[in-house]
Amino acid sequence: MLISNILTQRVRQDVLEMIFNAKASHIGSAFSIADIVSVLYADVMKYDKNNYKREDRDVFILSKGHAGSAVYAVLYELGILTKDEINSYCKNGSNLSGHVSSKGVEGVEFSTGSLGHGISVACGMAFARKRDAKKGNVYVLVGDGECNEGSVWEAAMFANQHGLDNLCVIVDCNKMQAMGNSKDIIDLPEISKIWSAFGWNTVEINGHDCEQIYKALTMPHKGKPLCVIANTIKGKGVSFMEGNILWHYRNPDGEAYNKAKKELTD
Amino acid sequence: MRNAFIEKLYNAAKSDKNIMLVTGDLGFGVLDKFARELPQQFVNAGISEQNMMGMAAGMAKEGKKVFIYSIANFPTMRCLEQIRNDCAYNDLNVKIISVGAGFSYGYLGMSHHITEDIAVMSALPGVDVYSPADKAEAEKSFDAMLNKQGVAYVRLGKGKENDIHPEGTEFDISKPCLIKDGDKELVLTTGAIIEEAISAREKLGGDLKVYSVCRLKPIDKEAILDILKGYKRVFTLEEHSVIGGLGSIVGNIIAEEGLPVKVVKLGLKDIYSSKVGDQKYLRKLYGMDSDALVTEVLKK
Ligand SMILES: Cc1ncc(C[n+]2csc(CCOP(=O)(O)OP(=O)(O)O)c2C)c(N)n1
Numbered sequence: 066m067l068i069s070n071i072l073t074q075r076v077r078q079d080v081l082e083m084i085f086n087a088k089a090s091h092i093g094s095a096f097s098i099a100d101i102v103s104v105l106y107a108d109v110m111k112y113d114k115n116n117y118k119r120e121d122r123d124v125f126i127l128s129k130g131h132a133g134s135a136v137y138a139v140l141y142e143l144g145i146l147t148k149d150e151i152n153s154y155c156k157n158g159s160n161l162s163g164h165v166s167s168k169g170v171e172g173v174e175f176s177t178g179s180l181g182h183g184i185s186v187a188c189g190m191a192f193a194r195k196r197d198a199k200k201g202n203v204y205v206l207v208g209d210g211e212c213n214e215g216s217v218w219e220a221a222m223f224a225n226q227h228g229l230d231n232l233c234v235i236v237d238c239n240k241m242q243a244m245g246n247s248k249d250i251i252d253l254p255e256i257s258k259i260w261s262a263f264g265w266n267t268v269e270i271n272g273h274d275c276e277q278i279y280k281a282l283t284m285p286h287k288g289k290p291l292c293v294i295a296n297t298i299k300g301k302g303v304s305f306m307e308g309n310i311l312w313h314y315r316n317p318d319g320e321a322y323n324k325a326k327k328e329l330t331d
Numbered sequence: 332m333r334n335a336f337i338e339k340l341y342n343a344a345k346s347d348k349n350i351m352l353v354t355g356d357l358g359f360g361v362l363d364k365f366a367r368e369l370p371q372q373f374v375n376a377g378i379s380e381q382n383m384m385g386m387a388a389g390m391a392k393e394g395k396k397v398f399i400y401s402i403a404n405f406p407t408m409r410c411l412e413q414i415r416n417d418c419a420y421n422d423l424n425v426k427i428i429s430v431g432a433g434f435s436y437g438y439l440g441m442s443h444h445i446t447e448d449i450a451v452m453s454a455l456p457g458v459d460v461y462s463p464a465d466k467a468e469a470e471k472s473f474d475a476m477l478n479k480q481g482v483a484y485v486r487l488g489k490g491k492e493n494d495i496h497p498e499g500t501e502f503d504i505s506k507p508c509l510i511k512d513g514d515k516e517l518v519l520t521t522g523a524i525i526e527e528a529i530s531a532r533e534k535l536g537g538d539l540k541v542y543s544v545c546r547l548k549p550i551d552k553e554a555i556l557d558i559l560k561g562y563k564r565v566f567t568l569e570e571h572s573v574i575g576g577l578g579s580i581v582g583n584i585i586a587e588e589g590l591p592v593k594v595v596k597l598g599l600k601d602i603y604s605s606k607v608g609d610q611k612y613l614r615k616l617y618g619m620d621s622d623a624l625v626t627e628v629l630k631k
Binding site for chain 2: 087131155156160161166177213242314324
């Protein structure tokens with residue numbers, strides 16, 4: 066039994082609370098990745114909770130930083146962040162910015178917010194570790210909209226060139242971005258074929274099924290970087306948010322909050 | 332000011348089909364009318380600022396007047412070389428709009444704080460830089476940008492700025508504009524942070540003359556020199572780094588002319604804003620609110 070199985074619902078509840086209280090945005094983007102981030106931190110990654118900076122730790126970078134609330138929530142559920150910390154999310158004086166921040170936040174590896182950066186940083190970490198024959202894998206999560214950025218593919222080429230088999234990219238494939246459906250903006254059909262063509266070991270899974278996520282993230286991929294195409298739903302977990310672009314921006318006000326809370330509690 | 336600017340753009344585009352609006356997958360709810368009613372003049376380039384800016388150069392080369400819409404540092408720093416080599420060097424008609432001046436997006440974090448854009452954009456030859464304080468200045472910035480051949484940049488607040496120019500008053504956007512008169516001291520500001528200067532003036536019992544400097548490049552040197560006449564010191568206030576912004580611009584003029592005027596710069600003090608919060612909170616935290624200004628003014 067995976068720990069993440071009992072975590073994901075609570076993570077979504079926490080995300081709802083944080084975003085509601087801070088009158089913040091990007092709830093749909095956070096729900097989209099709640100399962101993936103839970104599996105990563107709870108079941109896949111090796112790290113020492115009491116010594117988070119250990120050199121041989123596995124690391125995770127959230128490249129689509131706007132969904133940072135999901136990461137903070139997972140870290141809270143695992144006892145790495147405190148209740149006070151996540152309650153301060155996006156509030157005056159807090160370190161927990163809307164876009165994920167590592168400054169003063171235990172457990173977060175790297176600050177992001179401008180799309181298309183995290184994957185290059187992850188690539189650099191994986192490369193340095195390989196050069197020094199160091200242990201520990203590097204995981205990085207990008208959005209499918211984020212894959213519009215050329216830098217994503219620049220990193221993809223480099224990782225392939227250098228056989229970075231300590232690097233795993235997860236693409237949160239919810240087929241939406243900021244202004245609407247990706248097919249109407251920059252369409253990337255058959256995105257897994259593209260990653261394969263770039264030389265990556267690629268698997269496609271349901272990004273809301275913890276077992277499938279776990280299996281994909283732990284599969285061997287010697288000599289090649291791994292790309293997990295996670296098919297997801299933006300807003301997953303709350304019926305009226307699912308697949309609705311409004312929840313990229315909108316803050317759940319009183320009524321929406323109550324409805325969402327009810328759905329996440331039942 | 333954001334909506335007023337886009338409304339002006341929409342109206343101009345209706346009668347000039349060469350005006351193109353290109354967004355980097357942003358502007359939900361803001362660009363809807365434009366996109367719906369002028370679909371031939373609108374395109375979402377996706378989340379790909381470098382490509383977007385290079386394409387803007389290409390479209391401009393084909394005779395388009397391209398307006399780029401995005402937020403934060405995405406349409407400036409992310410594609411700076413495309414702006415420099417492709418757009419500005421070739422004097423192409425590309426106008427860059429970024430929403431989120433200073434700490435407008437305070438809670439989103441440092442990636443979304445715009446605090447070095449004036450410095451960076453001003454360094455590029457041929458690029459005009461506008462930093463409006465309110466709706467009226469935003470509208471005038473639009474007119475000036477549209478009428479200029481070449482590249483111009485405007486940083487906009489995201490909404491709800493106080494109007495500092497009473498409805499219907501005339502002013503010249505290319506010059507610093509007197510907003511509040513006062514006897515003893517002088518402050519030059521740029522952008523919506525002027526409200527902090529106005530409230531500092533109230534706290535000081537009116538003894539502070541407040542100017543709004545919207546167009547930062549090219550700067551009207553003569554106008555600045557006129558304003559400085561008779562002053563031994565001048566305060567500058569901006570929601571931007573103290574390096575390369577309004578304070579530096581004024582300081583350079585003073586140094587070039589060898590004037591005996593001291594410049595006291597209020598702005599972000601060469602650090603990154605790693606804390607989050609609302610705009611007012613961050614201005615206070617980083618020493619650029621009305622109280623910080625009052626404290627400086629009261630120092631002898
Ligand atoms: C370089 C850059 N450009 C634009 C943005 C604004 N932005 C934030 S989220 C977003 C859409 C992201 O889509 P996707 O990666 O698919 O994530 P989703 O929210 O759909 O899960 C955009 C355009 C940004 N953060 N960074």
